[in-house]
Amino acid sequence: MGYRENPRPGGRSARVQAAVHQSVRDMLSTMDRADVTIPLIAQRANVTPSTIYRRWGDLQELLADVAASRLQPDGAPPKIGSARDDLEAWVEQYADEMASGVGREMIRDVLSAADATNAERCSGYTQHQLCVLIARAKEYGEAFPTLVELMDHVISPIMYRVLFDQAPGTDYVRELIARAMPRDTSRT
Amino acid sequence: MGYRENPRPGGRSARVQAAVHQSVRDMLSTMDRADVTIPLIAQRANVTPSTIYRRWGDLQELLADVAASRLQPDGAPPKIGSARDDLEAWVEQYADEMASGVGREMIRDVLSAADATNAERCSGYTQHQLCVLIARAKEYGEAFPTLVELMDHVISPIMYRVLFDQAPGTDYVRELIARAMPRDTSRT
DNA sequence: CCACTAACGCAAATTATTTGCTTTTGTGCA
């Protein structure tokens, strides 16, 4: 029972996890998602199906785990200029990524697992990136929205559209940000 | 092939659908959702599993269909007083319903189906209710947010929290509404 | 009342999932 949260790198367990994740990514990119099954994933990863079942439980949990890993940001948001510019650029790429076919499927995977851990992981990633931007604004002495304001009025609307409707465009993102900025900084 | 979207009431197809929906609702309320399977649903509904498979495809689609039906509002938002009061009351009950264990599961069911139809259905229900409130405000001559503003800055943040984090409280809902109201109406 | 067809039931074939037991592999300690 009980897999370590951070298996020692190089250990057998870590190798299996890597192989399975890789296998899932490959399959998702080459075939229809409805045809992705645990026995197939296992075969491609050179692993027994029962290993996957015991470790992840079912396909949804596995997909959620893989999706959450893929949603983990590469590094800090790029520095463009002002904190606001950085924010706009970062949110735009965030919205693009989420609105893309692949992004939507990853979010759906993360949300449809019974275990909420991976959903929280994703939300955590987003909040962490925003905190970096907030810290930058503080350093520069720029007026800036709080984390809660950004989550509620910039991230949430984007996510809702991605999940329920259609893609949020670039202009839309900029308007959300403008609306979230503190009054004295707001433009026309 | 091809089930009518609105099967004639009283027809065989409609009876089967009703029995299956009922069976799903019963099972979700009495047993753990992980134990709900199509063969069991079929048995309780006095129907063959293959009927369900042919009609809905898989468990997720069926659950999404049932959940969307249950999320359909009973009637127009109650009239309390001003349109704003009505809005606050309606959004509060909306948030409560969504944040409850059952509500969260229904939303998750709706979102995890491959077919986005049921998700759009739900979003449509919400927008319809809001439109009623907006029309009321117009009738009363009250300043009121637009549909887009309400969806983006009241509904979306609630939904995000329900999906990714924890329950939005009553105070939180009121703050969202206060923030969404047009400036000249806003309170301290 | 008859012909037509969409939707259902049944049962066999396939595929996925679970589970008991064995074997492997990495870890800690002498």
Place this chain on the structure above:
DNA sequence: TGCACAAAAGCAAATAATTTGCGTTAGTGG
């Protein structure tokens, strides 16, 4: 180094879910 231990993987049989071909039923329209 080498031995003992435990966690995780493999294997295969048993169970359960899904798919599918074909016959039957029940609404619908003429």
